[in-house]
Amino acid sequence: MSAVMITRKVRKWEKLPGKNTFCCDGRVMMARQKGVFYLTLFLIVGTCSLFFAFECPYLAVHLSPAIPVFAIILFLFVMAFLLRTSFSDPGVLPRALPEEASFIEMEIEAANGNVPAGQRPPPRIRNVQINNQIVKLKYCYTCKIFRPPRASHCSICDNCVDRFDHHCPWVGNCVGKRNYRYFYLFTLTLSLLTIYIFTFNIVHVVMRSVDQGFLNTLKETPGTVLEVLVCFFTLWSVVGLTGFHTYLISLNQTTNEDIKGSWSGKNRIQNPYSHKNIIKNCCEVLCGPTYPSVLDRRGMMQEDSPVFANGEAPSSFNNPIPQTTKTTAPLIPNEHTPEEVKPSIAFASEKSPSSREKSPSPKEEHPPSPKLPPLASPETDAETSIAKTH
Numbered sequence: 001m002s003a004v005m006i007t008r009k010v011r012k013w014e015k016l017p018g019k020n021t022f023c024c025d026g027r028v029m030m031a032r033q034k035g036v037f038y039l040t041l042f043l044i045v046g047t048c049s050l051f052f053a054f055e056c057p058y059l060a061v062h063l064s065p066a067i068p069v070f071a072i073i074l075f076l077f078v079m080a081f082l083l084r085t086s087f088s089d090p091g092v093l094p095r096a097l098p099e100e101a102s103f104i105e106m107e108i109e110a111a112n113g114n115v116p117a118g119q120r121p122p123p124r125i126r127n128v129q130i131n132n133q134i135v136k137l138k139y140c141y142t143c144k145i146f147r148p149p150r151a152s153h154c155s156i157c158d159n160c161v162d163r164f165d166h167h168c169p170w171v172g173n174c175v176g177k178r179n180y181r182y183f184y185l186f187t188l189t190l191s192l193l194t195i196y197i198f199t200f201n202i203v204h205v206v207m208r209s210v211d212q213g214f215l216n217t218l219k220e221t222p223g224t225v226l227e228v229l230v231c232f233f234t235l236w237s238v239v240g241l242t243g244f245h246t247y248l249i250s251l252n253q254t255t256n257e258d259i260k261g262s263w264s265g266k267n268r269i270q271n272p273y274s275h276k277n278i279i280k281n282c283c284e285v286l287c288g289p290t291y292p293s294v295l296d297r298r299g300m301m302q303e304d305s306p307v308f309a310n311g312e313a314p315s316s317f318n319n320p321i322p323q324t325t326k327t328t329a330p331l332i333p334n335e336h337t338p339e340e341v342k343p344s345i346a347f348a349s350e351k352s353p354s355s356r357e358k359s360p361s362p363k364e365e366h367p368p369s370p371k372l373p374p375l376a377s378p379e380t381d382a383e384t385s386i387a388k389t390h
């Protein structure tokens with residue numbers, strides 16, 4: 001069966017690793033688990049729809065026509081910040097290419113040397129200095145990179161995220177360097193919208209109860225009861241979350257660092273990213289520059305795909321065998337190799353298939369090589385060694 005390799009251009013987002021979902025030709029990037037995100041949309045849109053249907057007509061006539069206008073403005077801000085947080089790249093770091101990963105592995109092996117059998121290898125870390133503080137860069141075994149400062153690997157999205165804060169299921173995405181400010185503005189505006197709706201729900205019930213009675217008011221506006229219950233239970237969590245992130249922004253700290261106690265542990269290491277000033281910390285987090293994405297999701301790349309004569313691909317192409325990268329010790333002795341192991345390494349290098357032997361042509365004459373005794377098999381060597389020991 002003959003096959004022809006055809007090179008075609010594809011978008012890079014189609015080949016990106018990790019557990020993400022892309023829409024609109026790579027412009028929208030979210031996590032695969034989006035069930036809670038749909039619940040967030042339903043609660044916000046549903047509660048606001050009930051408020052516009054039951055309370056706004058009465059309050060606009062008997063109190064002020066500006067009440068529904070401000071509610072619409074807050075609703076638009078909430079939806080804009082929610083979609084901006086959910087549909088953007090949080091700061092995912094690209095994984096190392098196979099050549100880069102091999103080079104990093106060689107550097108680590110050269111720095112650590114040969115680890116004796118039965119002993120754990122030393123941790124893969126690098127130390128950098130930031131504002132006179134030593135910060136450790138940890139190695140990610142999945143992405144094959146040394147993570148930048150404040151970066152962490154999200155187990156849900158299976159990506160390393162720069163300035164990783166946390167993975168929020170309510171927005172259906174990670175919260176990191178590129179969307180943290182929009183996440184905070186979303187929680188802030190949602191808190192204001194929840195307080196706004198809850199307050200005017202109470203005002204609406206009180207104003208109608210004066211004329212019609214409390215029970216008659218509840219019968220005529222059943223949506224008000226549902227709105228009050230939703231807003232009451234949502235208010236505490238949303239306002240508490242906004243207050244917690246306001247505290248973190250004032251210290252220029254992330255949720256991940258606060259949970260791990262990175263700057264308040266036993267060593268009492270000070271936060272090297274804090275300016276020791278609340279205003280400066282807030283300006284850096286909320287008003288700092290917007291960092292571009294380093295993924296180049298919509299960039300083009302070439303992919304080779306086989307096309308067969310009968311239009312069918314064999315089973316080896318339909319079910320490709322996953323390739324695994326195996327790191328082996330070099331066959332060339334180095335300065336870390338023990339003296340007693342060097343002869344065996346040299347002998348193995350002579351037997352390795354990498355040493356290419358040219359077959360002599362009929363016209364060339366070569367002196368006959370001395371015949372070597374046949375090498376014993378591993379089983380014979382094992383039996384000889386056992387016999388000697390006994």
